Amino acid sequence: MSISWWKWLSALVVLTTLIVGLKTPLSPGIPNVNPTKLDYGATSVTVTGYNTHFQKASESLQIWVKNGDAIFCPYETAIVDENTMRASFSITEVLEGAFFDLYVNNDIDGTLFLPQAFLQNGMEVGLKPDKTEKCLDRISVIEAETYDFPNQPILNETIRNILVHVPSWFAMILVMLVSLIYSIKYLNNSKLEFDTRAETAAHAGLLFAFIGLATGSFWARFTWGAWWVSDPRLNGAALGVLVYLAYFVLKSSVSDREKSARLAAVYNIFAFTMMILFIMVLPRMTDSLHPGVGGNPAFSQYDLDDNLRLVFYPAVAGWMGLALWIAQLRYRMIILRLRRKTRNE
Amino acid sequence: MSSKHKWTLLVLLTMLDCLPTFAQSGTDWLENTMFASGKINVVVAVVATVFVLIIAYLISIDRKLKKLEERDKN
Numbered sequence: 174m175s176i177s178w179w180k181w182l183s184a185l186v187v188l189t190t191l192i193v194g195l196k197t198p199l200s201p202g203i204p205n206v207n208p209t210k211l212d213y214g215a216t217s218v219t220v221t222g223y224n225t226h227f228q229k230a231s232e233s234l235q236i237w238v239k240n241g242d243a244i245f246c247p248y249e250t251a252i253v254d255e256n257t258m259r260a261s262f263s264i265t266e267v268l269e270g271a272f273f274d275l276y277v278n279n280d281i282d283g284t285l286f287l288p289q290a291f292l293q294n295g296m297e298v299g300l301k302p303d304k305t306e307k308c309l310d311r312i313s314v315i316e317a318e319t320y321d322f323p324n325q326p327i328l329n330e331t332i333r334n335i336l337v338h339v340p341s342w343f344a345m346i347l348v349m350l351v352s353l354i355y356s357i358k359y360l361n362n363s364k365l366e367f368d369t370r371a372e373t374a375a376h377a378g379l380l381f382a383f384i385g386l387a388t389g390s391f392w393a394r395f396t397w398g399a400w401w402v403s404d405p406r407l408n409g410a411a412l413g414v415l416v417y418l419a420y421f422v423l424k425s426s427v428s429d430r431e432k433s434a435r436l437a438a439v440y441n442i443f444a445f446t447m448m449i450l451f452i453m454v455l456p457r458m459t460d461s462l463h464p465g466v467g468g469n470p471a472f473s474q475y476d477l478d479d480n481l482r483l484v485f486y487p488a489v490a491g492w493m494g495l496a497l498w499i500a501q502l503r504y505r506m507i508i509l510r511l512r513r514k515t516r517n518e
Numbered sequence: 519m520s521s522k523h524k525w526t527l528l529v530l531l532t533m534l535d536c537l538p539t540f541a542q543s544g545t546d547w548l549e550n551t552m553f554a555s556g557k558i559n560v561v562v563a564v565v566a567t568v569f570v571l572i573i574a575y576l577i578s579i580d581r582k583l584k585k586l587e588e589r590d591k592n
Contacts, residue, residue, distance in 0.1 A: 175584050176577055184573045191569060195562050198555075498576065505583045512590060 183494025190488035194336040197480070201225040201282040202324030203275060206290050211238070211273055213295035215248075215263045220277065222256040222285065223324060229255065230279035233313055236260050237276050238291060241269025246308035266303035268296050283315030287326055323478045327396050336484055338388040340492035342410075342452075345381035348374045348496045349417070349445055356441035359434060368434035369507055371441060372424060375417055377500035381492075382414045397462055406463035409451035416444045416451070 201224045208218060220236065227234060236258070237246045247260035258277075275290035322332055352374035359367035389407070394400045401407060423440055427433035456463070551559050 176580055180577075180580070184576075188566060188569055188573075191565055192562055195558065195565065498580075502576065502579055502583065505587065509583070509586055509590060 179494055180498045183491045183498065186487050186491030187495060190336055190484050190491060193484050194333045194488070197333075197484070198319070198321045199224055199330055199332070200319075200321040200324045201285055202326070202329070203277060203285050203287045203290075204326075204329055206275060206287065209291055210294040211262060211264060211291045211296075213265060215261060217259060217261045218291070219253075220258050220260060220275070222258070222277070222282075223329070225256050225277075225285065226279065226281040227252050227255055227258050230281040233278075233280040233311075234258070235276075235278045235309060235312070237309060238262065238273040239276065240273050240293070241302055243269065243302060243305040244308060245273075245305060264296065266296075266305065267299045267301065268293055269298070269302040271298055278312050280313045281315070284312065285324075320480055322481055331392060331396060332481070334388065334392045335481065336488045338385060338392060339485070340489045341381045341385040341388065343489045344492040344496035345378045345385060346449075347493045348378040348381065348500050349448060351497070351500065352378060353441055353445040356438040359438045363431075363435075365430065365434060366508070368438060369511070370504055371438065372421075373504040373507060374500045375420060375441065375444075376503055377496050379414065379417055379421075380499065381496050382410070382417070386410060386414065402462060404456075404461050404463055405459050406452070406456040406461045409456050413448035413451045416447045420444050 201222060203220060203225075204223050206218055206220050208216070210216075211218070231252050234250070234252070235246075236250060237244050239245075243266065245262055245264055245266075247262050249261040251259045253259065271293050272289040273291040273293065275287040277285040325332055352371045355367045355371035355374065358364075359371060389410070390400050393402060393407075420437060420440055424433055424437040427436055552563070
């Protein structure tokens with residue numbers, strides 16, 4: 174075969190991660206409740222589960238809400254089907270906080286958790302909350318046997334996006350680094366070949382940055398509720414892309430080949446530094462919605478989940494391979510074109 | 519038509535030829551897989567097809583470049 178092994182390998186790896194990423198089921202969770210308020214006195218709520226086994230595990234099913242340290246159990250529950258149940262709470266106590274977290278536990282699904290599921294309505298919130306009696310008997314802990322992805326509140330099924338969105342950014346950073354290295358090499362020995370390599374790598378990097386921006390925007394729309402939010406991480410990414418667009422503008426605006434190569438190489442060092450600053454350093458200094466920002470390390474909320482990592486790391490490697498491949502294709506194309514040009518002249 | 523294209527065409531035609539046999543030999547594996555678990559496998563098949571075709575395109579560009587490079591050397 175005339176195609177190098179690493180190209181086949183990265184294509185195969187990305188394909189595998191795409192398929193596994195789509196096929197792996199999501200672990201059980203509680204995406205929503207209705208209504209989202211608990212009134213003073215009695216309230217009946219409908220709890221909707223996802224991939225849950227309310228009926229099958231009805232013997233061990235327990236549901237409770239938590240406010241501060243206080244735990245409240247329903248006085249009545251009814252199971253509608255595997256993914257739906259109703260529970261009636263009666264709460265008149267003085268509370269510690271305004272929100273109730275919801276917990277559902279059974280022998281098959283383990284403990285399901287929806288933070289801030291309900292807002293209190295008409296109750297007294299005070300510094301001295303009432304103590305509640307212990308109302309839970311046995312909480313089953315489930316050792317995960319099936320291979321599944323974590324079911325995070327708000328994220329739900331979209332957690333699979335992490336296998337496409339994040340690797341595209343990692344691939345972008347890698348080819349931009351390659352571009353930087355060739356720019357420095359060019360400044361060392363002024364071989365125009367290195368300048369072309371730097372340019373084509375940055376070109377491929379830009380493609381992957383646009384993939385990252387587009388996928389991120391789509392993901393944001395259906396988790397945060399807007400196509401674009403004025404968030405340091407997002408704006409940083411956009412600025413990083415702009416800095417590299419300027420690299421191409423600069424390169425094409427100088428007609429002298431040697432001069433444009435030298436200018437672009439110097440600018441590329443600046444561009445890479447700015448890009449790293451914009452997308453990795455500055456966002457960490459403020460608060461942000463985006464994971465990996467505002468002091469929270471990127472994968473902390475998935476840290477516990479080895480299942481996702483098992484697919485995520487190969488995906489990153491595969492995407493990096495694809496980015497290098499695309500960069501190399503463009504480089505070879507441009508070198509051919511340049512050679513023909515010089516021969517014709 | 520180059521010999522490589524002929525081969526591709528032949529393989530494609532053979533595959534098309536096999537399709538009715540798949541359908542006839544019953545509500546067997548293909549139907550069973552595709553209709554299972556909320557038809558997610560249809561999505562998997564579509565995504566995989568798109569990706570494989572993009573990769574095939576990249577491979578064809580790579581091969582053509584290699585040919586041109588070799589011609590350039592001589």
